[in-house]
Amino acid sequence: MSRLVVVSNRLADPRKSAAGGLAVALGEALAATGGLWFGWS
Numbered sequence: 001m002s003r004l005v006v007v008s009n010r011l012a013d014p015r016k017s018a019a020g021g022l023a024v025a026l027g028e029a030l031a032a033t034g035g036l037w038f039g040w041s
Contacts, residue, residue: 004035011039 012023030037 002033004029004033006030006035006037006039008037008039009041011037011041 006026012027026037029035
């Protein structure tokens, strides 16, 4: 399977729990595939 790499100009705060939405979906997909999410805020 290919590795998912996400680059963004806004990041979710890892210290706060997200209730749903894009950050949660991407986080789960990245965890499942060994992907990488990096960016800046």
